[in-house]
Amino acid sequence: MTIRVMVAEDERLVREELIYMLQQEKGFLLCPSAESGEQLLELYEKYIPDVIFLDIHMPRLSGVDVAKILIKEKDNPPLFVFTTAYDNYALEAFEVEAVDYLLKPYDELRLKEALDRVRRRLSNFSPFASSNEEPEKAAVVPTPSSSKLLVDDGEKVVVLSPESIYYATRVDRFVEIHTANEYILGKMTLQELEEKLKGFPFFRTHRSYLVNLDFIQEITPWFNGAYNLILKGGKKTRIPVSRNAQKKLFQLLGQ
Helix, strand or coil, rough: CEEEEEEECCCCHHHHHHHHHHHCCCCEEEECCEEEEEHHHHHHHCCHHHHHHEEEECCCCCCCHHHHHHHCCCCCCCEEEEECCCCCCHHHHHCCCCCCCEECCCCCCCHHHHHHHHHHHHCCCCCCCCCCCCCCCCCCCCCCCCCCCCEECCEEEEECCHHHHHHEECCCEEEEEEECCCEEEEEECCHHHHCCCCCCCCEEEECCCCHHHEEEHHHHEEECCCCEEEEEECCCEEECCCHHHHHHHHHHHHC
């Protein structure tokens, strides 16, 4: 599968660096890049990329603005990987179902992780299903008291121990379930997963995230009174906490 990718970045050197890094990856076809949100909308109509690496902070029309336009106007909009030099735009990125969020300067390992997410998403499901389409339910639904979780990934039913799940994130009306060494794209909503995991220590930190409280290592201040969770493990995954969820989270953690 060849994936068409477009870069939208107003800083020339940063744009060229990202393009060079993407050129080193197999299976990606680079479309012409854009220097502004307006130019991106024009180029999109001509090249129809599968995924756009989109700088959030561009003049006049921001990356988030462009993403919202494409999601609203296109039946099958592209995937978005947002890029920025600042970490205080992550919640905006999650609001438009970003595949990933990369901070500048780019880290090669994090870029590869983002590309793996893109490959996985495009090989399994359409990222933005029509609101009239109903996703298939999981093949087998465990009761809340079950010690195992059965997840239909479209090809097979994966058996997971709830205790092994670090977190899950929303992917349109599907979920990406992360354990220590892998992630599974399951054919269910985040709400359905939350129901299945009742009785286990999971908490909805954000409308797009469900986190296992046992794997929280740190809670760090973010911006404007918001917080991030840092999860245990080598990846030190960072999860946003919405302001509405903060009070209950601290209560659950005994504060």
